[in-house]
Amino acid sequence: MMDYxxxxxxxxxxxTPQLLLTLLSPLLTFLLTCSMIPRITPYFxxxxxxxxxxxxxxxxxxxxxxxxxxxxxxxxxxxLFLLAVSASQPPSLPLISSLFSILFMMFLGFTxxxxxxxxxxxxxxxxxxxxxxxxxxxxxxxxxxxSPVRHIVYASPxxxxxxxxxxxxxxxxxxxxPHGLVDLNWLYFVYISLLSIFTTNAINIYAxxxxxxxxxxxxxxxxxxxxxxxxxxxxxxxxxxxxxxxxLALPFLGVLLALLRFNWYPARVFVGDTFCYFAGMTLSVxxxxxxxxxxxxxxxxxxxxxFLYSIPQLAKIVPCPRHRLPKFNAKTGLMSPSEYAPxxxxxxxxxxxxxxxxxxxxxxxxAVLMGVQALGCMLGMFVRYGxxxxxxxxxxK
Amino acid sequence: MMDYxxxxxxxxxxxTPQLLLTLLSPLLTFLLTCSMIPRITPYFxxxxxxxxxxxxxxxxxxxxxxxxxxxxxxxxxxxLFLLAVSASQPPSLPLISSLFSILFMMFLGFTxxxxxxxxxxxxxxxxxxxxxxxxxxxxxxxxxxxSPVRHIVYASPxxxxxxxxxxxxxxxxxxxxPHGLVDLNWLYFVYISLLSIFTTNAINIYAxxxxxxxxxxxxxxxxxxxxxxxxxxxxxxxxxxxxxxxxLALPFLGVLLALLRFNWYPARVFVGDTFCYFAGMTLSVxxxxxxxxxxxxxxxxxxxxxFLYSIPQLAKIVPCPRHRLPKFNAKTGLMSPSEYAPxxxxxxxxxxxxxxxxxxxxxxxxAVLMGVQALGCMLGMFVRYGxxxxxxxxxxK
Numbered sequence: 001m002m003d004y005x006x007x008x009x010x011x012x013x014x015x016t017p018q019l020l021l022t023l024l025s026p027l028l029t030f031l032l033t034c035s036m037i038p039r040i041t042p043y044f045x046x047x048x049x050x051x052x053x054x055x056x057x058x059x060x061x062x063x064x065x066x067x068x069x070x071x072x073x074x075x076x077x078x079x080l081f082l083l084a085v086s087a088s089q090p091p092s093l094p095l096i097s098s099l100f101s102i103l104f105m106m107f108l109g110f111t112x113x114x115x116x117x118x119x120x121x122x123x124x125x126x127x128x129x130x131x132x133x134x135x136x137x138x139x140x141x142x143x144x145x146x147s148p149v150r151h152i153v154y155a156s157p158x159x160x161x162x163x164x165x166x167x168x169x170x171x172x173x174x175x176x177x178p179h180g181l182v183d184l185n186w187l188y189f190v191y192i193s194l195l196s197i198f199t200t201n202a203i204n205i206y207a208x209x210x211x212x213x214x215x216x217x218x219x220x221x222x223x224x225x226x227x228x229x230x231x232x233x234x235x236x237x238x239x240x241x242x243x244x245x246x247x248l249a250l251p252f253l254g255v256l257l258a259l260l261r262f263n264w265y266p267a268r269v270f271v272g273d274t275f276c277y278f279a280g281m282t283l284s285v286x287x288x289x290x291x292x293x294x295x296x297x298x299x300x301x302x303x304x305x306x307f308l309y310s311i312p313q314l315a316k317i318v319p320c321p322r323h324r325l326p327k328f329n330a331k332t333g334l335m336s337p338s339e340y341a342p343x344x345x346x347x348x349x350x351x352x353x354x355x356x357x358x359x360x361x362x363x364x365x366x367a368v369l370m371g372v373q374a375l376g377c378m379l380g381m382f383v384r385y386g387x388x389x390x391x392x393x394x395x396x397k
Numbered sequence: 398m399m400d401y402x403x404x405x406x407x408x409x410x411x412x413t414p415q416l417l418l419t420l421l422s423p424l425l426t427f428l429l430t431c432s433m434i435p436r437i438t439p440y441f442x443x444x445x446x447x448x449x450x451x452x453x454x455x456x457x458x459x460x461x462x463x464x465x466x467x468x469x470x471x472x473x474x475x476x477l478f479l480l481a482v483s484a485s486q487p488p489s490l491p492l493i494s495s496l497f498s499i500l501f502m503m504f505l506g507f508t509x510x511x512x513x514x515x516x517x518x519x520x521x522x523x524x525x526x527x528x529x530x531x532x533x534x535x536x537x538x539x540x541x542x543x544s545p546v547r548h549i550v551y552a553s554p555x556x557x558x559x560x561x562x563x564x565x566x567x568x569x570x571x572x573x574x575p576h577g578l579v580d581l582n583w584l585y586f587v588y589i590s591l592l593s594i595f596t597t598n599a600i601n602i603y604a605x606x607x608x609x610x611x612x613x614x615x616x617x618x619x620x621x622x623x624x625x626x627x628x629x630x631x632x633x634x635x636x637x638x639x640x641x642x643x644x645l646a647l648p649f650l651g652v653l654l655a656l657l658r659f660n661w662y663p664a665r666v667f668v669g670d671t672f673c674y675f676a677g678m679t680l681s682v683x684x685x686x687x688x689x690x691x692x693x694x695x696x697x698x699x700x701x702x703x704f705l706y707s708i709p710q711l712a713k714i715v716p717c718p719r720h721r722l723p724k725f726n727a728k729t730g731l732m733s734p735s736e737y738a739p740x741x742x743x744x745x746x747x748x749x750x751x752x753x754x755x756x757x758x759x760x761x762x763x764a765v766l767m768g769v770q771a772l773g774c775m776l777g778m779f780v781r782y783g784x785x786x787x788x789x790x791x792x793x794k
Binding site for chain 1: 443477483501507514526
């Protein structure tokens with residue numbers, strides 16, 4: 001099995017040195033990031049970019065200034081590593097456009113950490129930052145309609161106005177397609193853009209305890225890598241896309257692990273919006289250029305759940321305090337759910353987990369939530385390769 | 398003449414709508430930037446990113462908080478405009494790599510405004526940011542040797558070790574070339590990278606009075622545009638490169654003029670390192686992808702002169718105070734040279750101008766220095782199209 005994977009990898013990569021560099025890249029970026037974080041963070045403290053750890057309130061470390069936005073270091077190492085590697089290769093439009101979009105979001109994230117943008121900017125700017133990635137996307141723009149939707153479009157009283165409307169906005173219908181394939185055309189790019197807005201903001205709102213922002217992305221990235229390795233060794237038609245995805249995902253994993261080391265309880269750095277935007281866009285780019293954007297969403301089920309569960313508070317249907325992170329009890333050293341009203345805990349997956357499992361230490365809580373992420377990803381893998389595969393993923397080739 | 402220019406422009410551009418959009422772009426980006434600066438700068442003040450105007454000391458406005466780093470708004474409008482335009486066109490490697498390098502430098506500039514990097518980072522990072530532009534540079538990598546240098550290389554006692562050394566580092570010599578053309582090969586990319594470091598830092602040190610950072614770039618950009626129009630109407634072999642350059646230079650001019658309006662005496666905003674790095678890299682990209690990097694240097698003669706004149710202070714051969722900007726006399730309202738020692742004014746072109754022309758108001762001084770820039774550019778034009786043209790510019794085709 002291992003031999004077979006190695007031989008298919010050697011065959012899939014343009015050259016053996018490039019394969020070796022890709023395989024070594026997590027180690028290289030891990031070491032680089034670990035050495036740069038302590039060098040760069042003093043500049044953050046000097047510029048008064050720090051936070052106090054709300055999860056340490058009442059302990060001796062509550063007034064320690066923790067540098068903010070260390071995601072800047074991780075993101076910059078990641079980009080510079082890929083730039084340095086790319087210097088030895090012919091210029092590649094997918095790579096440069098990916099780097100542009102990632103840099104653009106990291107830039108937006110850092111300006112947000114400094115200037116604190118209002119929501120309207122945070123939602124509109126990622127749309128524009130996606131343009132380079134969208135404009136050199138070369139895969140299919142078709143999706144499958146689930147059968148109930150197919151029925152409404154092709155065989156219901158609504159069919160004819162609905163078909164006219166869909167065709168008016170540019171969708172290409174093909175009633176003869178055995179799987180109900182429809183070509184979304186430019187609307188596919190709207191979907192891609194929304195995906196990027198989702199990934200960046202979903203990570204941002206699933207946060208609040210040491211290590212969680214980075215930990216969740218580490219797990220998702222491990223499954224992204226596993227998925228690409230499976231596809232390559234299965235001789236997938238989009239092997240080249242998965243090789244591209246691996247060349248980004250492996251150095252990404254390295255910077256993530258280094259950042260996790262410094263952000264793990266008790267956190268020596270905070271990662272900032274800079275990290276959430278950088279990491280969210282990187283995941284999106286992997287999914288888009290790897291042609292597995294739907295599979296990517298399956299690896300982000302806890303984020304999706306946390307987002308849906310949060311909606312009543314985000315939409316201000318129930319009160320939403322400024323911070324929704326769990327309450328820390330300095331006497332017991334444990335965290336318990338925070339509440340927006342007596343007896344009603346804030347609507348986040350973190351608080352829900354604490355309600356189900358009972359109070360626990362911050363690092364245990366983070367480990368449990370990373371376990372939840374891994375379970376979610378395994379469920380995603382099951383959907384991807386289990387019974388639903390042929391129906392939902394036929395066109396992701 | 399005008400008719401001829403219009404007809405050659407129409408022929409040179411891929412389509413008439415694209416030509417019209419390019420011609421209208423300065424107006425569009427000017428209006429956009431003018432409307433965005435007042436909306437965004439309050440966030441700078443809230444984040445305590447502001448400066449006090451040292452040139453207003455002793456007047457009623459000395460304690461007004463002027464927002465810093467407004468170059469961020471100009472640069473972002475410029476990039477977003479080009480992104481939005483590019484969405485309607487097939488993806489272009491030169492364009493995306495240019496946007497990447499410009500964004501990278503703007504990002505570096507903004508982090509510098511916030512975190513205040515040491516010099517070693519400021520010098521190394523631009524080298525890496527240039528990689529995308531370098532790796533898709535498709536022009537010649539040859540340069541002409543001036544005749545004395547040619548003599549040393551080909552017909553002096555030093556010839557044979559020198560030729561061996563040059564060939565060892567990858568330079569391709571061709572003694573039969575009538576103009577002494579040598580192919581610098583990868584060293585050409587070192588030259589391009591150094592050009593980018595020069596443009597970004599040269600603008601940064603030729604600053605200190607309201608309007609000058611932007612004003613100098615406005616004049617240089619006007620000459621860059623004039624040069625491209627001349628080349629296009631002369632049917633230059635690199636017409637496509639000049640069309641590319643115009644499509645960037647014209648919207649660039651629009652954001653510059655808007656920024657100048659807000660930065661002109663008395664300045665309502667400061668532009669920050671963000672602007673110097675953004676504008677310097679944009680000029681470099683124009684020169685590199687337009688294939689006129691040497692002509693570009695001719696349009697930056699005052700910056701070159703200011704840099705050379707500053708070297709004794711930059712190298713700490715003579716004392717260098719933290720600020721070298723001219724002294725403001727609140728009684729007369731005039732500026733006069735600042736000094737590093739009694740009777741010895743700081744070594745900048747600004748102080749030199751004041752020593753030659755006598756004390757003057759800040760806005761008059763800025764206008765005079767913009768006039769100097771225009772004279773320098775005209776001299777550059779004369780060198781470019783006058784007698785030296787055939788000798789120095791033969792290969793810029």
